[in-house]
Amino acid sequence: MNSVVFLFMLLKSLTLYPPPVGDWDEEARRRMELRAQQLEHERLLLEQEVERLIRKSETQQYLQLVTVAVLLVLVLLLWFLGWERSLRRERNEEENDVNEDAAARNNHEDLVREIEEVFGEIIGVVLTERIQWPVQDLERGCAWITDLMDKYATFFGLVLSNSFYPVLQRAIGVGSAFEGWSPREQDVVYRVLVPMTPPRGHSFHLELDTAGHTQVRNFRVRVQLECTCTREQQGDNMLCFLHHPKEELRKNQDPSLLDTLCTGSYLDVQKTARWFYQLVRAIWPALPQSHSWHLTLLPSRRSCQFKVTDGEESFRIEMLFGVRRGDSDIFVSSQPREAHTPNTTWPETYDVAEMKFFNHLARQAPPDSLHLRCLQFFTRLQLGFCFSTYAIKTLIMHLLADTPVALWCRRHFLERLLQIRDGLFLCVRAKRLNHFIVGNERLPRDIRVPPDVPTATTHNLFHRLAQDSDAYSQAMLEYWVLRKWLEETIKMNFE
Template sequence: MKAAVLLFVLLKSLIHYPQLVGDAQDEETRHHMEVRAKQLEWERIRMEQEVEQLSLKQSGRAWGDLLCFSIHPWQAWAVAGLLVLLLRLYFYWKKRSHEAEDSGEEDGEDPVLDNDLRWLIQEHIQWPVLDLQKGCERTTDLMDNYTVYFGHVLANSFYPGLKRAIGVGSAFEGWSPREQDVVYQVLIPMTPPRGHSFHLELDSAEQRQGRNFRVRVQLECTCSKEQQAENMLCFLHHPEEELRSNQDPSLLDTLCTNSYLDVQKTARWFYQLVRAIWPALPQSHNWHLKLLPSRRSCQFQVTNGRKTFRIEILFGVRRGDSHIFVSSQPGCAGTPSTLWPESYAVAEVKFFQHIARRAPPDSLHLRCLQLFTRLQLGIGFSTYTMKTIVMHLLNTVPVSQWRRRDFLRRLGDINVNLRCCLEKKHLSHFVIGNKRFPRQIRLPLDITSAEPPNLFHHLARHPSVHSQAMSEYQDLQYRLASVLLNGH
């Protein structure tokens, strides 16, 4: 946005708002601001016409978007607060300008807009103090040690083979909406044990959220491999009596229900495995392990008296050679234990890694995402909704335009996209059917060619839910205005 446009907006606020005064006149000032707030709706229309005459370009539009969200009767006071913030920024800029003149510095190319203003607002916000990189490194080291012992313990068993854990979720993507209680989530790929094979079957029942699969476990003939398998008996061709006497049960008899791999049985088995192996790990000397309840994953925390890390282990089966899995992640309420929801977590974390490799050093795309997901906590919008909107923008807006100088512009983009999606009652899934998805991230053909599901389908089906969502959006705008004004 050009300096003239900013000065235009600031001058409008100076003309129509009382100047900063002493304590004795605070009550009168508040009264004038309340009266002025009631006139903001028609004033907005006139301002837009005047701004159009200034040939406002892209950066200016972002400021307009960021302010426009609250110029409604139900939030006129929020705009008043933002304009007060602009007034403060104006005096700050004026002071910096005088200092620059006194020191003989030349006025650069709109330094106020490109540097001071964005820097001041960015630094004004109280960001959560997180050290996600260190937490991810500790989690990765711990899971790598576990993987080594998984291999030793399960080498000659008929339980699933466990591959190296893959970090997924917000922490491994580089952001988190919470200052505390960060969950470091990993997914462990499972492979069938010897004499078994996995076959994924798409559940035909209509599902409201995502797709579910069943993992059918099938016994395979090992007669031709007996010499290689060290006295392994074939589950298909040896007598049951001999099998019961000389060999451990097959996977069908341990972790399956009606020939399908059971999520809850697998989770209980994981808990036993994690507890049994823990004393052998180097981390056990300085850290304390506490297992946490969960029916479809393995959750625990490790503590050394000063720091605590919470880890969730998901387990899944890869779809072919793609980056898509069916996993033990929680599904809809009442999901049968033999259903495994399709997971896009690995593909999404690889997408954020793809962006990070191309982003400039001062890119703020993760901070924008973190800000909006933090604001919506307790309102009703899911974290995944905000993440989906930001991912769509990252896939369309060049990464070079997410730098510090673009901070306000991108906040405006996110806000406007959320508003438009709510009004249209439609938000497309980011991975499924996305023709612009990076090709180096492998997807199954049926996902690439599918019609993107509408994550806001429930808003279209239930008018009362849509009304509630619009009300929650208003609350979100209040929080955003409060952050920009007060920093928290």
Template sequence: LTAELMESFRRVFVDSMSESFYPVPQEAIGVGSAFEGWSPREWDGVYCVLVPLNAPPGHAFHLELDSTGQMAARTFRVHVEPVCTCQREQQGQELLCFLHHSQKELRRKHQRSLLKTLCIGSYLDVEKTSHWFYQLLRSSWLHVPQSHSWHLAFQPCSRSCQLQLSKGKESLRVEMLFGVHQGDSDIFVVSQPSEAQKCGSSIFVSSQPTKANIMASTAWPEMYAVAEVKFFQHMARQVPCESLHLKCLQVFTCILTGTGFPISIWKTVLMHLLTTVPLSQWHRREFARRLWDMLTYLSHCLQLKCLKHFVLGSERLPAEIRVPLAVRKVEPPNLFEHLARDPAAHREAMQIY
């Protein structure tokens, strides 16, 4: 139902926005555990989808890495640049050029550049984009086939759009993020950081918000969830028992809930093991050994105070996962860096382990 709903919305968007200068929504991509083939015990039942946004006619998006160092995760700004459309106008398309037509003519045609609507300066603003997307969803709902049988409640927030659909005793919750491609890859910059990014992938540290965790409205965090979904789908086709590795992940996230090790840590451990333990050894009869491998790997990383990010700087990703060269070349961040800096946090982690 989630995929059908997103496709219905996309079709309505195409029809209603054909002559606008707002970002162009593309086909939604499911991300998170529900689309990786498993779900943690504490899963909140929210299906998360990413809606890629393309630049509208007369505009181009350019990603600029934010080097201010305010966030633990890599963040970008989406620079919006007007581009000349005079040639398209000469080819018979009724498209005014924001660079070469006068402001008077643009106003007469009721044409407003994206720079005047959803940007702060020349940078795409997350909160303005979220509000625009929320309004777009509301106005599109009655034109979607699902509106005849489902009731939809909107729960807007500053960096995403949350929907709750209900029909009798059935209900479905969807969180829609929006983002911009990094080139033609499976890496995006998105409207909202993941839970791991919100706390800098840290464990055993204060959860109180700090100045470093407050994101500017023009900050778009880098997201690897699409690459991770494709990685797990790829591995399901390679291992002898297509779901054994996911069962390992589910066991640890269920048994060790509340111990201080977030799901992102166990996922990272599993992804590393899937590229080091021979795929032929992921049989059902090897289930206990693979669980032990995960514990041993985590213990080793804790002792070294080092767990490398799996996607950033990885040389082990399957070829079908498209990653920009800059992402491949970057030094993989250490997800346990805070343990190396804080002896007390490291002792606590070792005690809990």
């Protein structure tokens, strides 16, 4: 019995008076430190989870408020409809007047229409506020690029004034950025078209290439020498390339355009692009932008591409060059429409006409018009699919031409998205999407096109689907993937 009491007292003493910390071994101390670190890591994770739950709670509260607002509108709709029906019955019983019944029906229709507009406004607000949009300030970027190109145009005129190279006109902003939208969140390309006119003693003649391709209109720019003997007699020091001896021309005058940027009698795109690179590099140090911005030339065979940066922001610019068809908004340009475009082939481009179409819409659109948001939304959805950005843009331009621009405001946003979706399905099923400019006789009057463009056989942008059954099957499959993606995006951002 005494031994049991002794053991109990010994155990109690060990419990009440543990050994001092200094007697612990190094391994125990290391385990405590690791445990403390683990507890600190778990504490941080718990804090992050609490923050996430708070944000989620705030989002749910916002959606709950929207849901309550929608339900309240529906309740009011039902109440108004019931009240209106009872009022109409009373009036019919008392007066039996057909005119008042018609007026009641009109009031009913007006009421329903007003509530539908309120409901559409709620959907539009939710979608436009919760969908993530690119954050670039395109308007500011376009203004900066325009100013830079104007500075370049001034020096182009000074440097080339007495040469026999093409005369460069003021650049025209084209492409998505200058149309007011962008399919990309980063690396926006600001594209400009520089019109060229022939130098002294030369003329340009555009020749349509009718061989082979039916879906593109290609041209060649034939350069022809012109007699300048009259100019020489009037005091111009220029020698006539046609009538002066070649030896005298070689000693006393710079070579003609035929001897510098042409292959045979035709203007060469790649030679012209290399010449543009030399001009851009040589003139840059003279521009005021060069004091705070850095120029980096980028490789390209059929255009002049470069990037300017000041350390905080940067702009990527592509300078295309082309020849105007008469006094129209249609050019032949250096931008290829297909792979392996020959050096002397200049495809017809409609960039300027399309840019003017969007400017035409901007002047008519209400302040809350979302037609550019619709375009931006769909071109971002389709990235990685077989539907090109240009095909989606063409489809939406057709819809913009057929649907009053007033119906592209916020309360019609969801309706327009579904209209674009259904329009794409119809085009894929029909294996046909007509070009917006070529073959279109209903363009706005301020868009000037040569007479042969609206009467030409239109281009079918989906012609490959009609020729290749596998391509059609793939396009239809990818349409349903895109459709599902659209539905999930709308559901995620609204429900």
